[in-house]
Amino acid sequence: MKFMKNALISIVIPTLNEEKFLPKLLQSLAEQSLKNFEVIVVDGKSQDKTVDVARSFEGKILHLSVIESDRRGVSYQKNLGAQKAKEEWVVFVDADVILYPYAIERLQVFLCDSKREFITPWFSPDTTDTADVAVSLLGLGMFEGALMVKKPLAACVVAVKKELFDHVGGFDTTRTFGEDYDLTQKLEKIGVPLYIIRETLYIQSFRRYRAQGRMKFLQAYAKGILSVMLTSQSPKKIDGYELGGQIYRQKKKSPTSLLKEFQKGLKKLMREMVG
Numbered sequence: 001m002k003f004m005k006n007a008l009i010s011i012v013i014p015t016l017n018e019e020k021f022l023p024k025l026l027q028s029l030a031e032q033s034l035k036n037f038e039v040i041v042v043d044g045k046s047q048d049k050t051v052d053v054a055r056s057f058e059g060k061i062l063h064l065s066v067i068e069s070d071r072r073g074v075s076y077q078k079n080l081g082a083q084k085a086k087e088e089w090v091v092f093v094d095a096d097v098i099l100y101p102y103a104i105e106r107l108q109v110f111l112c113d114s115k116r117e118f119i120t121p122w123f124s125p126d127t128t129d130t131a132d133v134a135v136s137l138l139g140l141g142m143f144e145g146a147l148m149v150k151k152p153l154a155a156c157v158v159a160v161k162k163e164l165f166d167h168v169g170g171f172d173t174t175r176t177f178g179e180d181y182d183l184t185q186k187l188e189k190i191g192v193p194l195y196i197i198r199e200t201l202y203i204q205s206f207r208r209y210r211a212q213g214r215m216k217f218l219q220a221y222a223k224g225i226l227s228v229m230l231t232s233q234s235p236k237k238i239d240g241y242e243l244g245g246q247i248y249r250q251k252k253k254s255p256t257s258l259l260k261e262f263q264k265g266l267k268k269l270m271r272e273m274v275g
Contacts, residue, residue: 012081016244034105044072075171096205
């Protein structure tokens with residue numbers, strides 16, 4: 001018996017210190033044109049108000065549950081959410097994503113009409129900066145190119161038949177990077193290829209890109225992609241790649257650093273006045 005009438009989708013969102021970004025995703029889910037889907041937030045021992053923020057949407061999202069995981073780890077949390085999912089399809093969504101209002105309806109229509117069992121859609125960036133848009137297009141191009149050479153890459157939103165996900169054992173819990181690619185390889189081996197929906201269904205956050213800087217960000221991902229292309233394996237971890245919203249918080253400056261900034265600014269002002 002189905003959990004919800006005409007429902008197909010359980011959305012799983014792993015979180016860690018995402019009190020700032022998670023509300024944007026949950027609000028976008030609350031505003032979906034199709035309401036009849038399940039949302040499961042799996043928190044990995046956040047030290048901020050992520051859990052409280054998630055629970056504040058219980059009256060806004062029709063079917064929402066919040067799970068406090070006994071263990072921190074993106075793969076573990078995704079697997080835990082999938083275990084609790086009651087629907088035919090599990091859709092894994094990163095906590096900093098924003099779905100377009102028609103996303104779930106379009107996704108469900110596609111799932112009903114298609115024989116595909118493992119899919120990922122196109123995305124747009126959360127910025128209109130020309131350089132950022134170019135990087136976004138480059139990313140989509142890489143996904144398409146990887147698919148052509150049969151080394152497919154998944155993005156921040158990926159949907160899979162629950163029975164197939166369970167069959168291959170879910171995500172590798174030893175990974176802190178590349179767990180989506182590892183899943184594509186498991187499914188590929190049993191004859192289930194990744195399919196790209198060439199329709200833009202969500203907005204991808206460029207917060208890591210902005211926080212790390214263009215070159216550092218691109219170098220980190222180039223390392224992962226190069227590993228995939230040369231060895232068909234993605235690295236399990238990348239130095240400097242930290243999970244969780246805490247890395248995007250503005251750090252409070254100490255009195256010492258503030259004094260140094262003031263002195264530096266004062267010296268600059270004096271130079272300008274005498275020069």
